[in-house]
Amino acid sequence: MWRIALKMLLGDTAKFCGILMGLTFAAILMMQQGAIFCGLMKRTAGQINDISGVDLWVMDPNVRHIDDVKAMMESNLHRVRGVDGVLWAVPLYKGSGRAKLNTTDANGEPATMIESVILLGLDDTTLVGAPQPEKIVVGELLDLRMPDAIIIDKMQLPKYYPGEPWGDLEKLGDAFYRRFLGREMEMNDHRATIVGICKAAPTFGSNAVVYTTYGRAKQFVAQERKVLSFILVRTDPTWKAEDVARNIRAKTGLGAMRAADFARQTIFFFLTNTGIVINFGITSLLGLFVGTAIAGQTFYLFTVDNLKQFGALKAMGATNPRIVGMILLQASVVGLIGYGLGVGISTFVADRASAGGGEVEFFVWWPLLPMTAIVVVLICIFSSLLCIRRVMVLEPAVVFRG
Incomplete structure (x- = not known):
């Protein structure tokens, strides 16, 4: 049954590529925007981390971040x-x-x-x-x-x-x-x-x-x-x-804190007092919605086109849980491939951009990987739910019609 599910998935090349495109686009957008966001946050505390060999920074008690200099x-x-x-x-x-x-x-x-x-x-x-x-x-x-x-x-x-x-x-x-x-x-x-x-x-x-x-x-x-x-x-x-x-x-x-604490305070200030989080959050949500729309719609059309095949399997004795497992397998395969392509492309671009020394700095922080994976999984789950509902109410007799 699992081989049949994979053959059905790979048999329609156009729809298979369409699903991959949606998932890959969502993964790229999430990784790219996340890497740029982390790079900007890293820059805010860059001068603190650049100075090594000191344990404490002492400053005016009203200083909020590294650029908020209040002379003493x-x-x-x-x-x-x-x-x-x-x-x-x-x-x-x-x-x-x-x-x-x-x-x-x-x-x-x-x-x-x-x-x-x-x-x-x-x-x-x-x-x-x-x-x-x-x-x-x-x-x-x-x-x-x-x-x-x-x-x-x-x-x-x-x-x-x-x-x-x-x-x-x-x-x-x-x-x-x-x-x-x-x-x-x-x-x-x-x-x-x-x-x-x-x-x-x-x-x-x-x-x-x-x-x-x-x-x-x-x-x-x-x-x-x-x-x-x-x-x-x-x-x-x-x-x-x-x-x-x-x-x-x-x-x-005076104010005194460790370098790591001062760096965190600087990053937190820019997170809470600027529109950076909102701007990057909107872009990331846009990638989520677009990826969900493309992958969900294409996966749904793929399932509709294969209703007769699912009906034939039901007529031969396949149970609903087995059919649902086939759909989840198909969603998992395209999800893994789309996630891998998206992360691979984003990491390659980030590596080239960082090596080139441009104004835009990409910093692929490791939590971006599981966060992007969660987004791709959510898209796959949503796409699968649309298809599962249609297959669960499917009558085996559909294979004998017209």
């Missing part, structure tokens, strides 16, 4: 260093800067460009918060101590230097990026010289990330009374990070 007095750094359980603490400046540079446009004509950048000022002595050595494409981290030195994110270089022969970004080697070393730009009437190029974590606003020292960052931005953005803390190994954070909050009145 620099004296707070010494107060944090005096808290029990703090092994060391260093300052971190994070703010927006305006970079002015003389470049050439796509036609090779001279042009002046002014762009906003995310400026990160690292501790002058330790350079804590700098990119990891494997993420520095060209240049040396210690060159950051040279006069006017900055290290810039390579992802936005095509936007700043459109006249360069970029071509395929995946094939560009270190020799190509070395041509940018020594180039200058102007920030707050101060000269900034590129001494290194790195791979920084993509940000939510897609602005270039510029690394420099803490003291130089204060020169690159307008002078204010409060300039300290965050304090990065390493805790004593004999202390729990949660206990040290509690001590800092109690003795200084």
Whole structure:
């Protein structure tokens, strides 16, 4: 009986492909939109995860996320260093800067460009918060101590230097990026010289990330009374990070939390205070409805066209549960194939897009796989119910009519 069910399913190629198309489309849309959504959420906390080697982030107690910078007095750094359980603490400046540079446009004509950048000022002595050595494409981290030195994110270089022969970004080697070393730009009437190029974590606003020292960052931005953005803390190994954070909050009145907690708080803020969830949810529901409509209607028509075959099986003694099992087998087969095709295509596209370093980041988070599988199963169940009802009331005598 199961072989007969599969032969009936594969016998009508047009309807079989139609059912697969609906299920594959639903799986692709769910996976693609889910991967883009997860990629955006990952970007919101990208700079937190990009800084390694610290246990706690200390900030103004009213800070809600990484981009919600509320500057503090620099004296707070010494107060944090005096808290029990703090092994060391260093300052971190994070703010927006305006970079002015003389470049050439796509036609090779001279042009002046002014762009906003995310400026990160690292501790002058330790350079804590700098990119990891494997993420520095060209240049040396210690060159950051040279006069006017900055290290810039390579992802936005095509936007700043459109006249360069970029071509395929995946094939560009270190020799190509070395041509940018020594180039200058102007920030707050101060000269900034590129001494290194790195791979920084993509940000939510897609602005270039510029690394420099803490003291130089204060020169690159307008002078204010409060300039300290965050304090990065390493805790004593004999202390729990949660206990040290509690001590800092109690003795200084500042906010303190682990990096993972700060990242989750940032992601939760964007989830609850922006329309991202609603927009992606509507698109995903659209994929569910369209996939259900295509697969359900095609599967129903397939069953109607095979009513005589089902009637013949009933006339030969096949019971209703056996017929229902055949329909469920057919739905399971097309569901598995459609799910596999959809996930495979989406993963391939996400891998190629991530390798190309485009503005849209795909992040295939593992829960997307079972979630998409559940959606495909629901579509198959709904399609099967439409068919089962028609077959259950079928009279075997239908095979002898007309």
